[in-house]
Amino acid sequence: MDLINRYIYAVTQKLPESQRAEIEKELHGLIEDMLEDRRAGGEIASIADVEQVLIELGPPGEMAARYRGRERYLIGPGLIDSYWAVLRIVLYSVAVALGIFYIVDFFASPAPTAEKLLEYFVSLLSVGIHGFAWVTVIFAYIEYRGARQVSKGPWKPSDLPAIPEPADRIKPIEPVLGILFTVLFFVLFTFSINLIGVHRFDENSIAIPVFEQAVFAKYLPLIWLLTAFSIFNEAMKLITRKWTPQLAVMHVIFNVASVIVAVILFSDMTIWNPIFMDQLVQAGLVTPGDEAYETVKSIWDRSRDGLIYIIVVITLIDTVSVVMKRFRGKEGNTTLTK
Structure with a gap:
């Protein structure tokens, strides 16, 4: 019976x-x-019988608590598997991202030394500690929020949520990739923003940055907040494994916040390297008056607005995709209930 399956789920x-x-x-x-x-003479159990039995067993949260004991947890058994999964993803992503960026930086440096390797391990330890703290705080908040949810009246079996339809389910790979790319962008913008630019690897290595690192640094708190929000959002997806109205709203809010931060960041002309074209000329990569120079200069002059447009378009596509998933899920549920 559907009600029993919903309760057990x-x-x-x-x-x-x-x-x-x-x-x-069991x-x-x-x-x-x-x-x-409750049956008399082999009668088939009615819905009323099922509801009465489930009421006797108690709300799902209380039944789950009886199975796992009454201990108090910072992060309870219901979330601990998801917590370890997210923590591993974050720490692995940090190690991989820092490794990639420091390898590039090592070979791009005019005189790479052992200090680069030491810098990598120090950064790895620092970011790893921050990642552990962020994930723990996020899951402690989720645990606390779940514990604070109190029913307004007596629990009824009809309160049980439906088992999610396939169209509403979230594949684990989706939040995993979301966390991975979030950490990659965090590490890039926080530690390796100088790697975004033009590089030439030879005996006379050249690195011409796109951004002014000192000016860019003042926007880092916005990027960190966005990173924390993103990890929280992806963690909720990994926990629920299904699209809910709350998750869809959170996803849209995150997308809107991302666009706002991008507009604020890239509209600030001071974060862009003011002598980028001059440095290209000095490096011998382009020559003033040439067609290549004019092409690069045109791209450079339009890069600010172009980058914002690209971010807006990608975010809009992602938002529409999420909304369509919710719409298809609701349409499918309506068809099934007719």
Whole structure:
């Protein structure tokens, strides 16, 4: 019966993933036994019988608490698997991103030394600690928010959420990639912004940055806040594994915030390298008056607005995609209930 499946799903989702299959089987048996006791003369259990049995068992949160004990947790068993998954993704992403950027920086430096390797490990330790703190705080907040949700009245089986339809489900790879790219951008903008530019790797290595690092640094708090918001958003996707109205709204808010930060950041002319074209000429990469020079200069002059337009278009496509997923999910649910 659908009501029983919804109840068991709601209970097991609050338990560690390693225990879910066993407890699901146990709950099915328990509910069947309770229904059997209510049957008279082999009658089929009615919906009213099922509802009464589920009320006797109690709300899914309380049933899950009985299985795992009454201990208090900073991050409870229902979230611990997702917590470790997100923490591993963040730490691995930090190690990979820093490794890539410092390898490029190592070979791009005129005189690479052992200090670069030491700098990598110091940065890895520092960012790793920050990543651990961010993920822990985010999951502690999610745990606290879940514990604070109190029902306004007596719990009823009809309050059980439906098991998500395939169209509404979120594949684990989606939040994993979201966290990966978030960390990559965070590391790039925080530690390796100088790598965004024109590089030539030879005996006379040349590095011409696109941005003024000192000016760019004043916008880092905005980027850090956006990073934390993104990790929180992706963590919620990994926990729920389905699109909900709240998740869709959070995703749209994040996209709007990303566009606002991009407009604020790239509209500031002082963050752009004011002598970029002069440095290209001095490096012998272009010659004033040449067609190549005019082409590069045209691209450079339009890069600010062009970058903003690209970000807006990509964000708009992503937002429409999420809205369409929700629309298709609702349309599918409506068709099934007719």
